Amino acid sequence: MIRRSRTLSGPGPVTLSRPRPRALPRPLLAATVLLLALPAAPAAAASAPPEPPCTAGTAPYQRELERELRRPVDGVQSPQDCAAIRQLQRRLGISPADGSASLRTYRTMVADKVGRDPAARRGCPSPAYRVVCVDLTRQILWVQVGQRVVFAPVPMRSGRDGLETRRGWHRIYWKHRDHFSTIYQVPMPYAQFFNGGQALHGTSHDLFSSGSGGCVNLTVRDAKRLYDLLRKGDRIYVWGTKPGTGG
Numbered sequence: 001m002i003r004r005s006r007t008l009s010g011p012g013p014v015t016l017s018r019p020r021p022r023a024l025p026r027p028l029l030a031a032t033v034l035l036l037a038l039p040a041a042p043a044a045a046a047s048a049p050p051e052p053p054c055t056a057g058t059a060p061y062q063r064e065l066e067r068e069l070r071r072p073v074d075g076v077q078s079p080q081d082c083a084a085i086r087q088l089q090r091r092l093g094i095s096p097a098d099g100s101a102s103l104r105t106y107r108t109m110v111a112d113k114v115g116r117d118p119a120a121r122r123g124c125p126s127p128a129y130r131v132v133c134v135d136l137t138r139q140i141l142w143v144q145v146g147q148r149v150v151f152a153p154v155p156m157r158s159g160r161d162g163l164e165t166r167r168g169w170h171r172i173y174w175k176h177r178d179h180f181s182t183i184y185q186v187p188m189p190y191a192q193f194f195n196g197g198q199a200l201h202g203t204s205h206d207l208f209s210s211g212s213g214g215c216v217n218l219t220v221r222d223a224k225r226l227y228d229l230l231r232k233g234d235r236i237y238v239w240g241t242k243p244g245t246g247g
Contacts, residue, residue, distance in 0.1 A: 062081070063075045077101070081101075092112055107138075107208065110138050121147075126144060129145065134165065137239075137240030141154060143230075154222045156218050157207040160242075162245075164214065164246075176191045183213070190226070198214045203217040
């Protein structure tokens with residue numbers, strides 16, 4: 001808008017002037033500055049694809065996992081059982097996480113539970129020095145000093161029927177990082193011998209098969225971690241009975 005103005009001395013030239021912009025009230029000015037400073041709203045994220053249905057059927061350790069997951073214990077897989085087992089597998093890093101109540105899932109779940117519950121570790125002595133605890137019944141291994149776990153429980157595989165891992169107290173008397181068995185013609189990486197030809201060592205074979213030739217088998221990754229932890233002279237305690245064996 002343009003307004004006209006005259007001088008007070010009488011007729012004369014007309015001068016034109018522009019109006020001064022009005023200042024915004026302080027609260028409105030502050031709000032405007034704040035709005036300008038805010039980042040632009042991100043575009044709506046694409047919705048995640050729906051999770052595929054869990055279709056694994058009933059498996060050998062159905063009841064054990066139903067009981068652990070506080071599901072109805074009927075030994076029959078349901079879609080809800082499958083989803084709960086799949087969620088457990090993901091938490092424990094089991095691949096594939098397919099919802100199957102497999103031996104691998106059961107043993108890994110047991111190892112995790114023993115690691116979290118001191119009462120579940122009472123089968124192993126707890127002197128003030130380092131002890132490797134080899135639980136044949138549950139097929140897991142861990143290391144503790146007193147009541148303190150220094151190597152968390154992991155699944156392992158002990159000797160099969162007729163070649164059972166020898167129970168009792170043992171000492172590590174020889175360590176060999178790249179050992180090869182001339183008896184079985186197989187590599188024994190990160191071997192730590194404790195009784196005759198029996199040793200803790202890694203294997204690329206399935207830990208959840210029938211059993212070893214008497215050694216305590218671990219994944220190669222776990223065997224390396226254990227090899228780096230233990231020293232010659234460290235004590236091992238073996239107890240229990242491997243399922244499916246006579247001793």
